Amino acid sequence: MNGMENNWKTIPPFHPAFDIERCDYKNGCTICAKECSFGEISLHPVKDVDGEVRYRPWANLTACNSCQRCVKMCPEGAIHIEHQPMHTSHGYWTSDYASNIWRQAGAEGGVLLVGNGATGPQKRYFDHIMFDACQVTNPSIDPLREPMEIRRYLGRKPARYGEEIGPQLKLDVPIMFGAMSFGAVNKRVQEAEARATQAVGTYWNTGEGGFHKDLRIYGENTIVQVASGRFGVSEDYLKSAAAVEIKIGQGAKPGIGGHLPGEKVLKAISETRMIPEGSDALSPAPHHDIYSIEDLRQLIYAIKEAMEYRVPVSVKIAAVHNVAPIVSGVARAGADIIAIDGFRGGTGATPLQIRQSTGIPIELAISAADKRLREEGIRETVSLVASGGIMCSSDVLKAICLGADAVYVGTPVLVALGCGLCQRCFSGKCAYGITTNKPGLAERIDVEQATQALKNLLHAWGEEIKELMGSMGISAIEALRSNRDRLRGVGLNEEELKILEIKHAGA
Amino acid sequence: MCGIVGIINTNGQRIDGSHIQEAIRIQRDRGNGLGGGFAVYGAYPENRDKYAFHIMYEGDRHNPAVSAVEDYLQSKANVYQSEQIPVYPNNRIPRGPYFKRYFLKPIEEFLSPQQTEEDYIVEIVMHINSMQDAFVVSSGKNVGVFKGMGYPEDIADYFRIEDYRGYMWVAHNRFPTNTPGWWGGAHPFTILDKTVVHNGEITSYGTNVRWLEMNGYQCLLQTDTEVISYIYDNLTRRDKLSKRDACYVMAPTLWEEIDRRGDEKDRYLRQIYGAAIINGPFGIVLTHRDGAIVLNDRNKLRPVVCAQVGSTYYASSEECSIRFLSPEVDRIWSPRGGEPVMIDMLEGYKEALS
């Protein structure tokens, strides 16, 4: 009986497989075993044909979730990852659902935690939306020959000429790095984000874990967050940044607060967050001073007063069913920028059930919000930032056509730094050194290289956006904001088309 | 494609419509017979204090839309005169919808406190355009628009535009590419005294339309020209921008240039009116009671040529029309992309009109 229980919980769906012909173990290579931070690979003594006992890499079948670090680091190309799901013969009870129960019934128990964004089969609307292009009647524009402008300004704009304009953020690419807190990621990652955004001319977001003193020199490209946990919030903190963002919610876990497991609360994090080392950093689900929209208004204005109206105040919310009226209320409460985070948005740690089943897709949310603000005649008084599930530059531009002024990306930042999407960021063992502060792992991020990678990402997406604009005959990106006419749906039903305010292809 | 011609006499001297008819005729290749039209300023000097409504009704005078619109007009305005617009069917254009013109003034007491007279008139225009089978072709004081399905020179014969005289004329020869041709969809497009003729296809249409809707406009025609007219109207009439600033909003300089010049007013205009920027190829001649503006897209993707002969200015898609009107010119030039050419009526032109 007990033996069976062991089997339930120890067979992971992935394991490394070694091509022993290629493997350099004979010369003493042990790279993969060192690289695997999850303890999946050990060195196992085996007697070779020549009679010598040598140590070979060995899959323990206990921990692998295919982060692919070993594959990428093996100098001989001797490793691949095999998928070994616990196939059930049952068509309805797939192994995913069964193995979650096995895990819960076993030693793991409790609420299952995961990292990254939702993985479910819900429709990815971006893939069902196509761009228009110029043919014959109007010329496309060659971005190599003509200037293409992708700059955006975020912040409150007056409805008409003569009235004062609020403080603005200037984005030379319409892409910002979304909130990833110190603790969830390490200082090296944040430093790379800060340097890359400074070099390219955009912004990164500290998340709710405070703003490390050493990084404050990058304040002009930094958005600081005020979340329900109020970690690291002080007057200095607010004043060190280009904008302040009040975090109400996030797409990966709408309705619940941030969660940094105690294993990840090391010394530097405890100092920056102003909490004891090793304690779980749990942000309350709501802000304890925000129980209604009037309370939010007070907080927005408290921050504006403290900042003497010099920087824009953003409010970040998760995309939920009633997103349109909520956004309208937040705009009227005084927000200069509203960031809407779709249910695909990533995270370091979230309960699996919430990640998979709560919230709505960003494509629908941003469209509904933009439409509502226009109907109320207040669209220009606030900038909209879309996030949660943006995977490529055409997603960015589609989000803009659906009504966003700019986007936040998070997971693309991780992926640019190597992330293999293994969803174990909460463990603090990230093999790429991204979502960990453990000495020995965090050093796997080289700040120079990481900065370059993120600059490359922003640059490449910017260039691709210009190509897309050129093909549509657009030379200034503001001419695409809410420009649904340049989109068509493929395989969408009438209701979906109505919400997205687009026509079906062929129409 | 599309062809445009504009003739402006800054002294207010009026000429009849035969000149522009011939000038646009030689740009026949730029259209395809699916739309042509003319606007004339100074057409109704005896009624110049009243709004001249040209209204098109589908079908004939028995269409119930006629009485529906007239009842509505009576309820909103003092209508001083109403008459059928004479038409002269020919073998190229044997028939068309029913046209009437009305000279009217708003009933003052009906204006809401913040509303100007012009706001009130725009409201009436928007309302009629949303009614069945009726469409306001023009609504400005002392301005008339004549347009329809056909080549412009044939439309000119259909309305006998040589019978009208004006100090400013514009003509349009249409080659529709994005909306089907119909009488109301021909150009010019007019709101109050502002008329737009345009050659191009704007790629920012969806953005512009949504911004206009937010500002209370209804874009029923789904044409670029309608959108351009409304943008200009909203910027100058409601938001009180100067003509230069309105043009700047529609075709702004590059951010880089704003940075370099450090021009904070231009930055402000571009920041707050991002949704009113016009992208894509266009050449526009925009006329208003005190003059005209010629504007090209920033990349100069459509041809426009301007010329001056004494106090007369010309703008045209092709130089041939100008040379036809006046073989000798004092000055002829091709305006640069995004740089508006502003032609202002001279002081005292109104006296010349009377």
Ligand code: SF4
């Ligand atoms: S967890 Fe990562 S490094 Fe370890 S075996 Fe699996 S793929 Fe390789």
Ligand code: SF4
């Ligand atoms: S950041 Fe690291 S732990 Fe998180 S998914 Fe990526 S590779 Fe895995």
